[in-house]
Amino acid sequence: TRTTRPQRLLKAVQDRAIRGNPKSVISVIDHYCRNQEWAMNVGDEKGFILDSVVSELNPQTVLELGTYCGYSAVRIGRLLHSGARLLTLEFNPDYAAVAREVISWAGLENTVQLVEGASGDWIPRLREHFGIHTFDFIFLDHWKEGYLADIKLLEECRLLRKGTVLLADNVVCPGAPDYLEYVRKSPLYDSRYFKSHLEYTKAEDGLEKSVYLG
Numbered sequence: 001t002r003t004t005r006p007q008r009l010l011k012a013v014q015d016r017a018i019r020g021n022p023k024s025v026i027s028v029i030d031h032y033c034r035n036q037e038w039a040m041n042v043g044d045e046k047g048f049i050l051d052s053v054v055s056e057l058n059p060q061t062v063l064e065l066g067t068y069c070g071y072s073a074v075r076i077g078r079l080l081h082s083g084a085r086l087l088t089l090e091f092n093p094d095y096a097a098v099a100r101e102v103i104s105w106a107g108l109e110n111t112v113q114l115v116e117g118a119s120g121d122w123i124p125r126l127r128e129h130f131g132i133h134t135f136d137f138i139f140l141d142h143w144k145e146g147y148l149a150d151i152k153l154l155e156e157c158r159l160l161r162k163g164t165v166l167l168a169d170n171v172v173c174p175g176a177p178d179y180l181e182y183v184r185k186s187p188l189y190d191s192r193y194f195k196s197h198l199e200y201t202k203a204e205d206g207l208e209k210s211v212y213l214g
């Protein structure tokens, strides 16, 4: 039977990237997705903005919503200092299986923990299950219609603190209009748009960075 797109992306990583070298895993994936087949990773252009937000913040506890093949988990994980941890949620078991291999190939299995399941089910259980108090940084990149419900759930579960930074992908393409309206109008957030392009294309897209004011 035919392989899947994530399986073909994983094969490219295993064939071309240097084991234990996150930078080479990232560049192999970007080259593959730009030249062979497009995939919905945050990509190199928006990835550079993601890198600068993470590097400036130097977070200890990070949550990612939507792992897919693990590209952004490797992008974020490689920048975390010792003791810092990334928890990434993925509810598609086939994608999760590929992501585990990619994260392991990058040598980040001790920094990045993939949790299989839906964000709506897991967010209320993160504190008791992983002993997490609050998150320093959250990357939203799952289905766009889920962004608003999940930010409200994170508030309800008191997993945000003064200064928590939320970065949302695709606020223009495919778009998350209800999420954008909420973070831009709410007095709880200080929000800013970083204009960019949809990964590996010329279409406009961007990232919304929102600081929780508590």
Ligand SMILES: C[S@@+](CC[C@H](N)C(=O)[O-])C[C@H]1O[C@@H](n2cnc3c(N)ncnc32)[C@H](O)[C@@H]1O
Pocket: 040, 041, 042, 043, 065, 066, 067, 068, 069, 070, 071, 072, 073, 089, 090, 091, 092, 095, 117, 118, 119, 120, 141, 142, 143, 146
């Ligand atoms: C755009 S992809 C993630 C890309 C990844 N962040 C990157 O940049 O490499 C979106 C992923 O979110 C997952 N997803 C969508 N809704 C979810 C939810 N409610 N809980 C967990 N995973 C979800 C999908 O299965 C898909 O793999």
Ligand SMILES: O=C(c1ccccc1)c1ccc(O)c(O)c1[N+](=O)[O-]
Pocket: 040, 041, 042, 141, 142, 143, 144, 169, 170, 173, 174, 199
């Ligand atoms: O929704 C899509 C999508 C829609 C249609 C076809 C392919 C992908 C998408 C496109 C770019 C993204 O960066 C992204 O995160 C997503 N996503 O699924 O979450």
Ligand SMILES: [Mg+2]
Pocket: 040, 041, 042, 141, 169, 170
């Ligand atoms: Mg995205």
